[in-house]
Every structure is written in C-alpha cells, then in structure tokens.
Amino acid sequence: MKIHLSRRYRFSASHRLHSAQLGEDENKRVYGKCNNPYGHGHNYIVEVAVSGPVDQATGMIANLTDLDAFVDSEVIESFDHKYLNEEIAEFRETVPTTENICIEIFNRLRRFPSARLERIRVEETGLNSFEYAGEPTGATHE
Amino acid sequence: MVYLTRRIEFSASHLYHNPAFSAEENRRVFGKCNNPHGHGHNYVLEVTVAGEPDPATGMVLDLKELKEILQREVSDRMDHRFLNYEVPELAGQIPTCENIAAVIWRLLEPKITRGHLNRVRLYETPDLFVDCYGEGNGAHPNAGGAR
Numbered sequence: 001m002k003i004h005l006s007r008r009y010r011f012s013a014s015h016r017l018h019s020a021q022l023g024e025d026e027n028k029r030v031y032g033k034c035n036n037p038y039g040h041g042h043n044y045i046v047e048v049a050v051s052g053p054v055d056q057a058t059g060m061i062a063n064l065t066d067l068d069a070f071v072d073s074e075v076i077e078s079f080d081h082k083y084l085n086e087e088i089a090e091f092r093e094t095v096p097t098t099e100n101i102c103i104e105i106f107n108r109l110r111r112f113p114s115a116r117l118e119r120i121r122v123e124e125t126g127l128n129s130f131e132y133a134g135e136p137t138g139a140t141h142e
Numbered sequence: 143m144v145y146l147t148r149r150i151e152f153s154a155s156h157l158y159h160n161p162a163f164s165a166e167e168n169r170r171v172f173g174k175c176n177n178p179h180g181h182g183h184n185y186v187l188e189v190t191v192a193g194e195p196d197p198a199t200g201m202v203l204d205l206k207e208l209k210e211i212l213q214r215e216v217s218d219r220m221d222h223r224f225l226n227y228e229v230p231e232l233a234g235q236i237p238t239c240e241n242i243a244a245v246i247w248r249l250l251e252p253k254i255t256r257g258h259l260n261r262v263r264l265y266e267t268p269d270l271f272v273d274c275y276g277e278g279n280g281a282h283p284n285a286g287g288a289r
Contacts, residue, residue, distance in 0.1 A: 001247055001274050003240055008269040049273070054244070057160055058171055059236030064270070065173065 004118050005061045006049040009071055011080035014041035015096040018085075039083060044098075045123040046075065046105060050115035062115040074108045098124040102132040110134070145260060146202045147190045150212050152221035155182035156237040159226075180224060185242075186265040187216060189250060193257025203256035215249045239266040247274040 017034040018027050027035050034040070048071060052061045078088060084096040094100050106120045123129040157180040158172035168176045175181070189212060193202040219229055225237040231245045243264040251259045258276070265271040 001244065001276065003244060004273040004275075005240060006271050006273065054238075054240045056235075057162065059158070059238035059241045061240055063171065 002051065003054060003061065004049045004051045005067075005115070006047055007064065007067060007071075009046045009048065009076055010043065011046070011076050012041060012043045013079050013082050013084050014039045015084040015091070016040070017095055017097060019095050020093075039085070042124050044079075044101070046071075047119075047121035047123075048109060048117070049119040049121075050112065051118050052115040062112075066114050067112070070112050071109065074111075075105055098122050098128070098130045099132075102130045106132050106134060143192050144195055144202055145190050145192050146205075146208075146257070147188050148205065148208050148212065149186060149188045150217060151184055151186050152217055153182060153184050154220050154223050154225050155180040156225040157181065158236050158238065160236060180226070183266050185220075187212070187246065188261075188263040188265075189259070190261040190263070191254055191257040192260035196256075203254070207256075208254075211250065211253045215253060216246055219249075239264055239270060239272045243272040243274050251276075 016036065016039040017031040018037075019030070022030060048067070050062055050067065054061055082088065084091045084101070086092070088096070088104070090104050091100070094104075102120050102122045105122065106117065109120065110117045117134075119131055119133040121129055121131045157177060158175040159168055159178070160171075163171065189208070191203055191208065195202055219231075220242075223229060225232055225242065229237075229245075231249065232241065235241045235245075243262055246264065247259070247262045250262065260276065262274040263271055
C-alpha cells in the first residue's frame with residue numbers, strides 16, 4: 001500500500017498572460033482578456049501531496065507544522081498578494097500560466113526534507129485546475 | 143478500466159499522545175492535538191473501486207453492496223466514536239489521518255470482491271487528506287511512481 005498526505009494552501013495574486021515570443025495581435029488572439037496590459041488576479045489553491053514511510057512513533061508521514069512552514073517560506077510568502085510577472089523572478093521570462101505556476105511550485109517544494117514530493121495541483125479558479133508530478137527520471141524541469 | 147467512487151461521512155474524536163514520549167515532547171510534536179480531552183472532526187471518506195462494467199448490469203459493482211460494506215466496516219466502527227479507545231484496529235497507534243486511512247484500506251480491501259479497491263481518500267478537514275493506493279496493476283492515475 002502507498003500512502004500520500006495532501007494539504008491545501010491558498011494565495012491570491014495577479015498576473016498577465018503575454019508572451020515575448022508572440023506579436024501584439026497574436027498575444028491578444030491567444031490569451032484573450034488574460035492579455036489585458038494591467039493584469040488581473042485569482043484566488044489560487046495549491047494542493048501539495050507528499051509520500052514516505054509513516055513514522056510509528058508519531059503516526060505521520062510528515063509533521064504538518066514542518067510542511068506548513070516549508071510551503072509558507074518557499075511559496076506562499078513570495079506569491080501571496082504579488083504581481084507574479086514582476087515579483088517572481090522565474091516569471092519575468094516564463095508566462096505565468098497555471099501550468100507554469102504548477103511546475104515552479106513543484107520545483108520549489110521538491111527540496112522538502114521530511115518527505116518525498118509527489119504532486120502539485122493548482123486551482124486557478126473553482127472551475128479549472130492543473131497537476132504536475134515531475135518528469136520521468138532523466139528529464140527534470142529545473 | 144472504470145473508476146467508481148462513493149463518499150461517506152463520519153464524525154469522531156481523537157487525540158495524539160505517544161506514551162513513550164515525555165509530556166513535553168508530546169506537546170512539542172503533537173501541539174494542540176495532544177489535548178488530553180481529545181477533539182473531533184467530520185471525516186469525509188471517498189472510496190474508489192476500479193473494474194470493468196459487467197455487460198449484463200452495466201455496473202462495476204452494485205452501489206447498494208458498496209454502501210452496506212462502508213456502513214458495516216467504517217460507519218459502525220468509527221462514527222461518533224473516540225478513535226483512540228473504541229476502535230480496536232487503531233489500538234497502539236496514533237490515530238492520525240495516515241493511520242486511520244490505512245486501517246480503512248485494510249478493512250475494505252478483502253470485502254471488495256467485484257472490481258478491486260483502488261483508492262481510499264480520507265479527509266480530516268477540507269484542507270488535509272490522505273490517499274492510500276494499492277501496489278498492483280491498474281493503480282490510480284495519481285498514484286505516482288513514474289519518477
């Protein structure tokens with residue numbers, strides 16, 4: 001039997017979908033109202049799944065106090081109430097779609113020392129969500 | 143392969159305390175979950191069964207049958223109980239979401255005889271849940287293991 005522990009976190013942030021590789025008209029066509037030059041925001045939900053042996057002394061895969069502190073310091077503190085395009089260095093070059101936000105959060109959390117990171121799921125709104133579980137060995141996103 | 147999921151709720155109390163730890167260590171490791179009087183949750187359990195629909199009935203398994211299994215194995219044992227003291231399967235274990243989910247997996251797996259138990263997801267709160275998966279073929283798409 002495999003066991004995953006999942007925890008949900010929230011942050012609110014703004015972004016603009018605009019690719020430097022596309023012309024103005026192409027950006028408007030591809031991204032529609034998400035290309036609005038002033039940006040717009042969402043209440044994001046981040047679901048973090050970790051796995052590992054259940055410690056018999058504590059009954060836990062990971063202590064939630066440690067997981068909460070790590071997610072806060074690595075993700076929530078830098079993403080919450082920010083303009084992602086300008087204030088997260090990785091999104092100056094990469095379009096902050098929820099796909100890319102998933103990958104960025106996964107890369108930030110993969111160093112969690114107390115358990116193995118299995119999967120990140122991000123809800124941009126209640127109607128759409130994205131999941132990323134890393135790449136097969138030998139093809140990592142860094 | 144088709145995946146069928148049934149959800150039930152049960153309410154129960156628990157506390158976290160390891161008799162091998164000092165009082166101070168118990169408070170440090172378990173925080174407010176160490177309150178000696180216990181506290182409770184509305185647990186939500188999602189049970190997923192995988193299988194091929196029977197051509198005669200169109201069902202992986204009869205939902206009535208699954209409902210009865212969940213009532214007998216989970217609700218009758220755990221609903222409105224103090225998990226530390228009233229559920230023998232949890233005796234000697236800290237009743238964390240991980241351990242409760244694993245107990246539920248072991249109770250249900252031999253009872254599901256049409257299709258097979260694919261995933262047990264137990265929510266302790268809407269923001270904290272545990273998934274148990276089997277090891278065999280047809281693992282749930284989210285069971286991981288590709289890396």
